[in-house]
Amino acid sequence: MAAIVLDKLSKTYKVKVREEGLKSALKSLVKPTYKKVEAVSNVSFSVEAGEMLAFIGPNGAGKSTTIKMLTGILHPTTGSANVLDYNPVKDRRKLSYQIGAVFGQKSQLSFHLPPVDSFRLLSNVYEIDKSEYEGRLARLAELLELGEFMNTPVRKLSLGQRIRCEFAASLLHAPKILFLDEPTIGLDVVVKHNIRELITNLNKEENVTVFLTSHDAGDVENLCRRAIVIDHGKVALDMSVKKMKYDYLNKKVISLRLKAPAAIPEMDGVTPIKVTPYAAKFSVDTRIAPMGKILAALDSENIEDITIEEPPMEEIIASIYKGNRKGGKKE
Amino acid sequence: MRKYMSIAGISIKNSLVYRANVTGRVIFYFVFIFIFFSLWSVIYKGNEIAGYNLTQMVWYICMTELVVFCSGSGIFGSMNHEVKSGSIAYQLIRPWNYIFKKFAEMLGTITFSLSVFTIMAIILGMIFVGPLKDFNPVAIPFIVLSFLLSITMNFFLLMSLGLLAFYFEENSPFYFIYTKLLFVFGMLLPIEFLPVWAQGILRFLPFSLITWAPAKMVVDFSFDHVLKVMPLQAVWCVAAVFLAQFVFSRGIRKVNIHGG
Numbered sequence: 001m002a003a004i005v006l007d008k009l010s011k012t013y014k015v016k017v018r019e020e021g022l023k024s025a026l027k028s029l030v031k032p033t034y035k036k037v038e039a040v041s042n043v044s045f046s047v048e049a050g051e052m053l054a055f056i057g058p059n060g061a062g063k064s065t066t067i068k069m070l071t072g073i074l075h076p077t078t079g080s081a082n083v084l085d086y087n088p089v090k091d092r093r094k095l096s097y098q099i100g101a102v103f104g105q106k107s108q109l110s111f112h113l114p115p116v117d118s119f120r121l122l123s124n125v126y127e128i129d130k131s132e133y134e135g136r137l138a139r140l141a142e143l144l145e146l147g148e149f150m151n152t153p154v155r156k157l158s159l160g161q162r163i164r165c166e167f168a169a170s171l172l173h174a175p176k177i178l179f180l181d182e183p184t185i186g187l188d189v190v191v192k193h194n195i196r197e198l199i200t201n202l203n204k205e206e207n208v209t210v211f212l213t214s215h216d217a218g219d220v221e222n223l224c225r226r227a228i229v230i231d232h233g234k235v236a237l238d239m240s241v242k243k244m245k246y247d248y249l250n251k252k253v254i255s256l257r258l259k260a261p262a263a264i265p266e267m268d269g270v271t272p273i274k275v276t277p278y279a280a281k282f283s284v285d286t287r288i289a290p291m292g293k294i295l296a297a298l299d300s301e302n303i304e305d306i307t308i309e310e311p312p313m314e315e316i317i318a319s320i321y322k323g324n325r326k327g328g329k330k331e
Numbered sequence: 332m333r334k335y336m337s338i339a340g341i342s343i344k345n346s347l348v349y350r351a352n353v354t355g356r357v358i359f360y361f362v363f364i365f366i367f368f369s370l371w372s373v374i375y376k377g378n379e380i381a382g383y384n385l386t387q388m389v390w391y392i393c394m395t396e397l398v399v400f401c402s403g404s405g406i407f408g409s410m411n412h413e414v415k416s417g418s419i420a421y422q423l424i425r426p427w428n429y430i431f432k433k434f435a436e437m438l439g440t441i442t443f444s445l446s447v448f449t450i451m452a453i454i455l456g457m458i459f460v461g462p463l464k465d466f467n468p469v470a471i472p473f474i475v476l477s478f479l480l481s482i483t484m485n486f487f488l489l490m491s492l493g494l495l496a497f498y499f500e501e502n503s504p505f506y507f508i509y510t511k512l513l514f515v516f517g518m519l520l521p522i523e524f525l526p527v528w529a530q531g532i533l534r535f536l537p538f539s540l541i542t543w544a545p546a547k548m549v550v551d552f553s554f555d556h557v558l559k560v561m562p563l564q565a566v567w568c569v570a571a572v573f574l575a576q577f578v579f580s581r582g583i584r585k586v587n588i589h590g591g
Contacts, residue, residue: 016500073423075584096426106421110341112348117341124337125425 100175265297342439410493487571497582517542
């Protein structure tokens with residue numbers, strides 16, 4: 001069953017045009033001219049219930065606008081969205097009981113009060129039974145390792161503690177869809193890892209659909225099977241993360257440690273990165289130089305250690321953005 | 332209903348955190364009353380002006396200040412900020428009516444400041460000019476109701492002005508004008524000080540209904556006055572709620588422009 005369906009969703013903004021100079025400033029005072037900006041244009045896709053989708057794109061690509069339309073905050077200019085069989089604009093309040101959101105850069109907790117107070121407030125806002133709320137909170141506290149700091153004012157929490165409380169706050173009402181907008185921004189590696197683990201668990205145990213936007217390639221790589229890249233308001237790419245890596249991942253990086261000095265194989269598609277007598281690092285374009293050929297060209301007796309790495313997700317995403325900027329889809 | 336009570340509850344707790352803020356405003360309130368006490372003592376020479384004696388005048392200013400100090404609670408600024416920064420969007424994914432959520436929050440905040448400032452007002456009135464001679468306890472329920480209507484009306488009007496940020500790039504001039512109108516049409520002076528024709532207009536406008544109406548009820552209570560002002564207060568109050576809701580629900584379609 002599809003949890004989210006977008007059908008030719010578009011959003012056009014009218015933006016006042018300001019030109020330089022006093023004369024045009026006066027002119028715009030009398031008769032302002034507007035420019036139409038297509039923030040999202042003709043976007044169609046659907047997300048299955050229980051799916052974890054990465055929705056990525058450069059700044060200003062239309063990610064937030066799309067999320068706002070899916071949550072009923074914004075009215076689409078044309079096209080329609082369907083979220084859990086609701087029309088988000090018409091049934092915004094009904095829908096809000098079913099969805100949760102974590103915005104890494106914004107807090108939903110009262111700054112001066114302990115998170116527990118905010119939780120209790122939200123339990124009332126979402127009309128959760130007292131006993132149900134207590135059970136739910138206990139479970140989330142365990143899952144998120146909330147411990148004692150639930151009773152400490154938010155302003156005294158570390159970012160990692162706070163973001164865990166943000167998650168608890170968003171999950172109290174057991175939403176079916178979770179919108180995550182850069183949930184791991186600014187977190188250290190350990191907390192990032194915890195958060196990702198938590199999201200995975202939630203998805204497994206409660207079949208929560210996750211709609212993730214992130215600039216962190218690690219989030220995409222570790223959480224999502226499918227990624228949609230949006231750029232200039234249009235879907236630039238919609239494919240599995242695996243395929244995306246495969247297609248855009250015709251580059252591998254090989255690091256060698258050698259017993260005796262030797263040269264790296266010289267052939268098309270091999271670019272040295274760093275070469276010293278006893279070690280070498282070079283990248284391989286596997287479309288030109290298949291891995292088998294490379295390995296055959298190496299003297300296996302002389303290799304002390306070999307590491308073959310895939311390029312980081314950052315690079316893949318960057319290359320998609322760039323390719324898209326240059327014009328058209330990269331097939 | 333339970334959710335709004337809960338919001339108000341949190342807001343009380345939150346407001347207790349800002350003790351420094353309240354202290355600052357208490358000092359400012361004192362300075363304000365002191366200056367007007369000094370001013371009126373110079374002007375009054377044991378006489379009455381427009382039906383008010385010195386004691387009534389000082390109590391009057393204590394009361395109008397009370398309304399203005401309590402009901403604003405920064406709603407204009409907070410609306411303005413939420414709209415301009417786009418953070419209002421994230422308040423909309425909750426199952427509540429946004430403007431009533433804000434109202435509930437304000438009720439929570441003012442519970443504390445209203446109690447502090449009411450006590451302040453009474454103490455200052457007593458110190459500067461002593462008790463009002465003809466004060467009748469019968470008036471108290473009417474006064475309380477009238478104050479609540481004033482505060483609610485003022486709140487929703489300020490909120491509407493703040494929400495104009497949806498439509499205008501710069502909406503603070505509206506706020507400036509509004510507060511100045513409040514100041515001159517009732518807060519500073521009872522409208523009886525103005526020409527009769529002006530009084531005729533002003534008694535129907537929200538500015539004097541917010542300040543003059545409840546303050547006069549304190550210093551010069553009459554059922555005649557209650558009957559004259561309270562229905563109008565109630566009408567404006569409802570109108571202000573509808574206005575805020577209208578400005579909000581139309582404006583929300585434009586929310587995109589900021590911080591999309």
